[in-house]
Amino acid sequence: MGRPRQFDEERVVRAAYGEFWNKGFDGTSTADLCRATGLPRSSLYNTFHSKEHLFRRALAHYVTTMTARQSAVLDTPGTTALERVRALLAVIVEDEAANQANGRGAGCFTVNTITTVASRNPDIAQLVDADLRRRLSGLRLTLMDGQLDGSVAADRDPGELAWYVTSLIYGMRVAAQSGAGRRTLEGIASTGVAALTP
Amino acid sequence: MGRPRQFDEERVVRAAYGEFWNKGFDGTSTADLCRATGLPRSSLYNTFHSKEHLFRRALAHYVTTMTARQSAVLDTPGTTALERVRALLAVIVEDEAANQANGRGAGCFTVNTITTVASRNPDIAQLVDADLRRRLSGLRLTLMDGQLDGSVAADRDPGELAWYVTSLIYGMRVAAQSGAGRRTLEGIASTGVAALTP
DNA sequence: CTCATTTTGGACCGATCAATACAAAAAGGC
């Protein structure tokens, strides 16, 4: 019943994400979104109710895939917890280096959202916050593991250490966006991990 | 000769800075700027050539005062270099706590600029970059001092450590904007400093 | 006082904004 859609919804969300990532929420016009997704205006508004709803979908897509990837690294068995945190930071470095190599904009969609729209939009802030809690709790578990296997300093609150690692990643993301190259990011990660060792 | 101005240019720049800080470059309209500064449109455009020029003035004002304050802390004599870095991070914590207490938006104007307009505006990017280099070189000198007085690990490149501290501050700024309170920020700073000790 | 010069107050500009309206097009159900 009814005319079938001529596009894949997920593909459209990804295209919209790329546009929002490059230009930000305010800097992206609905005309930009039409061009990037290849959809006419009415199809966009028929499927997603507004520019903001589409942004939320794009953000949700990003945090889901990104946090899943990070969780996978943290949950990889076979090494110490500290090594897994090190591997997580290496993934961040790899991401940013790939972005710079491919000419795409650097930085993290979540960080950019935090510093712009999140402060003025409760719904978007809630999405970001839920993702933050998820990442914090995953990190906390890994760091508690590290305190048990002896690879992480035991005299600090694991929740505090989780916030530290999160903050370190945020900082690396901003550093990448302000021109830090692969070597520099590796140095930051290497130095940053030193704060976790006993 | 000619009618005298009825406003203080510095005060206008500060008012514009507050507006840009709250809403970002794209989110701030020229009408917003008129309201916040109390100036009519023509006076704004007569004094500053465009919205972008006014933003540059606001950004320059912010980085100048902020970097001067941080340099003052780093150059305070009488303690070890590590203690001075610790004091610098305490200033950051104090800033963010004060912002949250006064109900103002959290975060750092420079970070917000990096994650938004800097990637698409070379002139603004250059302002941010010049400030970054200034802060990095100041930090590097302090950290070299620390390697001499024994308070900072001597087996790491001071330039790398300077990038690490910068990144740590960036991270704290984003963390503050994503809801981290004073206690949490103090924990991040405390943990982060541990990476610098011998 | 008069004139040259600058600022001030708003009206005004074309462009662009997010969003809507609506009819043609394309499918399944019968």
Next chain:
DNA sequence: GCCTTTTTGTATTGATCGGTCCAAAATGAG
């Protein structure tokens, strides 16, 4: 082959955008 339902394409909406124009106001110079 029609009828219902949904999507698609495009025209258009009122609002707002950054920026300009111009005459009134306000000063110092002569």
